[in-house]
Structures are given as structure tokens and as C-alpha cells.
Amino acid sequence: MGSLAAKITDSEAEIMRVLWEAGCELPIAEIRKILEENSNWETSTIKTLLRRLCEKGVVLAIKREVFYYKPLVSEAEFNEYSTQNLIDRLFAGSAKKLVASLVGSKKLNKSDIDELRNMFKVGDKDE
Template identity: 45%
Template structure:
């Protein structure tokens, strides 16, 4: 199972806090932020953290109170998510993804020129 398949969209909100802080984060700090930004209840947040710990995506450390740190980097998660999407939607073919973006008008002329310059490197 890939990292992308392990982390739900709700759990990703917890991970974003941990990645952003770059240090162990207490449950209270996570709860305060997610209650404010998402309106989630304490029990929901506790469940998300427990699931992430059970999946071994985060680690809990006792520092007076529990503090959480990610076991995977954000870049590793993004890379896994990208590959999962390409595999799922484009049979693992990145060229088909880029072609689809071009066909659907999702890339501007400036984007296309920038990509051309990138590939000339």
C-alpha cells in the first residue's frame, strides 16, 4: 500500500500541521488549530491522530503531554501521491497526464513554454 493510500484527506490535515511545524506538536496545538479551521470536535481529531499512529505514519512522544512527529516527509508523501494518481488515471504514463492537461486547456501558453525550457536542460 502506498503512502497516498494510507492517509485519508482528513488525516492529511493533521499531517500538514506536523510538516509545517517541523518539531513535535502537542495534541492541544493540533486540536486548537483544527477546531478553528475545520470546526472538528476533539473526538474526531483524536481519532485521526490515533489512526495515523496505528498506521505508523506518526510517532507519539511523551514530553509531559503527548507530542506528535511525522514518520514520513511531506516530499515523500507528495511523490507517492503523484505516482499513485499517474498509475491510477494514466496507466503510469506521465506523458499521457501532460497531454491530457494540454488538451483540456489546463496549461497556458506560458506554462507550455516554461515546460519546453525545462525539458531543454
């Protein structure tokens, strides 16, 4: 999975998000309609990105009356790979350094920190 996710560019990830959020196969017309809300991409750009995603093996094109597209990589898999890649590149593989950076930069509020504390209690008697 990691090698597939590594091949997804930022622009392609926008297409993937549309497919993930839909939760079903979509024709290009529907993909274009959704993307029009947030981007000014031409249909040719969307077609090119979908073709590349198919070539990379992360999207499947299904021929019916028109092509329908569905993701072959889940959002969770992509996010897991992307997060680990970020940690590896920016924090030398240390998730602790990532969290310390977030806390130090005031990106987490008290509620976020409390929620994280509860997550870190893995293996405690309460669980």
C-alpha cells in the same frame, strides 16, 4: 514508503499537512488550533485521526507533559507516492498522458508551459 503513504486517508492527510508545515513536533492543542481555521472537527476526531496515523506508522507520538506528534513520512515522499498513484490509476502509468490532459483542459497557462519546457531540457548542454 509507498505502502505507508497508501494507508493515509484524505482526512489524515489534513493532519499530516499541519505537521509538515509546522516543521517540528506539535501537541494536540496546537494541531487543533491550526485545524480550527479550516475545519469544524471536534477534538475527539483529531485524536482519533492522530491515533490511526500512529498505528499506521506514519506519525510518532512522544510523551512529555502531553503527547507531541511528529511525522515519520515527509511531505515530498507522500506527494511522490500520491502523484504516481494518480498517474497509475487515471493515466495507465503515463505521465505524458497526465501532462496532455492538463494542457488540453487549459489548466496550464503560458508561464506554466514555459516553466515545464525548461524542466524538460534535462541533459541539454545548458544544464
